[in-house]
Amino acid sequence: MSNTNKVSLESRLSARRIFIDGIFRFFLLLSVTFALGFIFVIVYRLWRNAGWLLSWDLIKNFPSYDIDSAGFQSSITGSIWVVGVATLIALPIGALTALYLESFSNKKSKLQKLVELNIQNLAGVPAVVFGLIGLAFIARGPFSWGFTVGSAAMVIAMLILPVIIIITRESIRAVPPSFKEGALALGATPWQAVYRLVLPYAIPGTATGTILAVSRAIGESAPLLLLGALSFVTFNPTGLDSGFTILPLAIFKYASDSREEFQVLASAGSLILLAILFAMNLSAILLRDRTLRKRNV
Amino acid sequence: MDQTMTNAAVQKKTMQFIDPVFTLTDVSVSYGNFVAVSDVNMQIPSRDITAFIGPSGCGKSTLLRSLNRTNDLIPGAKVHGEVLYHDANLYDAKASAVEVRRRIGMVFQKPNPFPKSIYENVAFGPKVNGRPKKSELDIIVEKSLRSAALWDEVKDRLNDSALGLSGGQQQRLCIARSIAVEPEVILMDEPCSALDPIATLRIEDLMMELKKDYTIVIVTHNMQQAGRVSSYTGFFVTEVNPESDLRTGRLVEFNDTKKIFSNPDDERTEAYVTGKIG
Numbered sequence: 017m018s019n020t021n022k023v024s025l026e027s028r029l030s031a032r033r034i035f036i037d038g039i040f041r042f043f044l045l046l047s048v049t050f051a052l053g054f055i056f057v058i059v060y061r062l063w064r065n066a067g068w069l070l071s072w073d074l075i076k077n078f079p080s081y082d083i084d085s086a087g088f089q090s091s092i093t094g095s096i097w098v099v100g101v102a103t104l105i106a107l108p109i110g111a112l113t114a115l116y117l118e119s120f121s122n123k124k125s126k127l128q129k130l131v132e133l134n135i136q137n138l139a140g141v142p143a144v145v146f147g148l149i150g151l152a153f154i155a156r157g158p159f160s161w162g163f164t165v166g167s168a169a170m171v172i173a174m175l176i177l178p179v180i181i182i183i184t185r186e187s188i189r190a191v192p193p194s195f196k197e198g199a200l201a202l203g204a205t206p207w208q209a210v211y212r213l214v215l216p217y218a219i220p221g222t223a224t225g226t227i228l229a230v231s232r233a234i235g236e237s238a239p240l241l242l243l244g245a246l247s248f249v250t251f252n253p254t255g256l257d258s259g260f261t262i263l264p265l266a267i268f269k270y271a272s273d274s275r276e277e278f279q280v281l282a283s284a285g286s287l288i289l290l291a292i293l294f295a296m297n298l299s300a301i302l303l304r305d306r307t308l309r310k311r312n313v
Numbered sequence: 314m315d316q317t318m319t320n321a322a323v324q325k326k327t328m329q330f331i332d333p334v335f336t337l338t339d340v341s342v343s344y345g346n347f348v349a350v351s352d353v354n355m356q357i358p359s360r361d362i363t364a365f366i367g368p369s370g371c372g373k374s375t376l377l378r379s380l381n382r383t384n385d386l387i388p389g390a391k392v393h394g395e396v397l398y399h400d401a402n403l404y405d406a407k408a409s410a411v412e413v414r415r416r417i418g419m420v421f422q423k424p425n426p427f428p429k430s431i432y433e434n435v436a437f438g439p440k441v442n443g444r445p446k447k448s449e450l451d452i453i454v455e456k457s458l459r460s461a462a463l464w465d466e467v468k469d470r471l472n473d474s475a476l477g478l479s480g481g482q483q484q485r486l487c488i489a490r491s492i493a494v495e496p497e498v499i500l501m502d503e504p505c506s507a508l509d510p511i512a513t514l515r516i517e518d519l520m521m522e523l524k525k526d527y528t529i530v531i532v533t534h535n536m537q538q539a540g541r542v543s544s545y546t547g548f549f550v551t552e553v554n555p556e557s558d559l560r561t562g563r564l565v566e567f568n569d570t571k572k573i574f575s576n577p578d579d580e581r582t583e584a585y586v587t588g589k590i591g
Binding site: 122192194197198202203204205208212213 | 383
């Protein structure tokens with residue numbers, strides 16, 4: 017009686033299956049270690065090199081040939097100006113484009129397919145190409161805005177626009193279609209349905225994506241190199257027509273100095289840049305988590 | 314010739330009502346090359362409950378959705394024939410889908426409350442259809458929730474998220490939301506299929522209450538439900554064309570619900586309602 021009821025739950029997996037399991041796990045761990053290791057090594061080396069240098073003075077001081085009073089203020093404000101204005105330009109255009117493509121246009125038309133393909137392509141265009149376009153058409157050529165915050169912001173806006181469109185479309189697609197259906201069944205116009213239901217629901221995802229796009233743009237240097245950002249700037253930008261420099265290029269300038277003290281300064285600048293990036297990514301994650309929590313009431 | 318004869322015969326059999334809400338004449342609905350339902354002739358009476366039953370894929374939901382132009386939202390969907398709402402053609406070039414849907418509301422299979430408060434869900438319709446004052450809105454919201462038999466359960470938490478309600482409550486909220494824009498007709502697409510039996514009964518009670526003021530058309534997979542709530546029932550089947558192998562839905566019989574379930578005119582109806590097929 018008791019014999020027939022005996023059940024063995026001991027593993028009967030073959031050695032081969034256990035081995036394959038183990039190998040798989042090993043490679044997963046290896047990949048994670050590799051990814052995290054990179055960041056760790058970079059931060060660690062920068063910190064050992066220049067951590068002692070970090071102070072408010074470093075952020076408050078303007079660039080100088082005197083190592084003791086040299087800092088990054090103009091490049092930090094320059095970066096904020098350029099990226100801030102670029103976001104102000106790209107976000108509304110990108111969000112509205114995405115909204116149109118997702119909610120209003122005929123998704124099966126050939127034109128739409130062409131537009132979609134080109135947005136994907138635009139996202140893959142090297143940044144330096146946008147820099148050249150900016151140089152030819154905005155800084156010089158038809159617009160002739162010169163080497164200013166405005167020109168730089170336009171170029172960075174072009175750079176992040178396709179990314180913002182793609183991300184916004186994703187977050188609009190994540191809105192359950194039943195919301196729109198329900199709204200239309202109540203006699204709402206398509207625009208009312210989108211404005212009152214789809215858009216509010218898609219905003220957190222869009223915001224998160226935009227922060228990530230912008231945090232990539234803030235480290236971008238190649239296109240702005242072409243727009244005169246390299247000069248030694250000892251003033252903060254005062255407007256769109258103002259000259260400027262940006263943090264990555266200020267770092268580059270110090271790093272290419274032959275004196276070792278200035279190279280350490282470059283490391284310190286890198287730490288500031290990384291801190292800004294981490295802060296932005298962290299805010300993106302917090303924003304996402306908060307809205308997800310709110311949604312699952 | 315033979316074909317027209319049978320069509321005429323079908324047409325004759327269609328029940329006639331005084332001042333019907335809908336009059337369908339040779340209505341077919343297609344998605345691209347696929348004809349989901351074809352050659353429907355029927356009238357739907359005012360302030361009563363009409364049920365559409367039939368096996369899956371027989372086009373009953375498609376037909377229901379064509380009654381308030383919800384099909385317009387699907388690219389490639391086309392309605393042929395004539396759908397009259399009173400004496401106005403729903404698919405007239407001048408007819409506005411927005412206006413149509415304001416008069417003819419819809420409750421969906423899965424409860425779809427908006428991610429807003431209970432109050433805002435009900436206030437949504439009135440808000441998009443005008444700019445009511447807060448005091449007017451309060452009255453509309455209370456009235457609609459009372460009509461949907463939900464007021465007593467939610468009156469103390471109107472500002473809580475609608476997503477916190479149970480499935481049955483959510484569906485009654487969706488009905489309240491429809492009522493709030495004062496439509497004449499409420500279309501219900503399997504409104505109870507996601508609900509438990511108790512919640513289902515509450516919705517059915519509610520429908521019986523609502524038919525005093527509203528015309529209700531319900532699609533249901535649940536034959537007992539059709540028998541319990543509706544006065545008239547349309548039975549649909551899927552027909553397969555033996556030559557082209559194309560499927561299409563057809564209205565087999567439209568009759569008094571009692572007759573459909575006791576002594577239907579068509580043997581296919583009888584086979585279905587007695588459980589011999591489907």
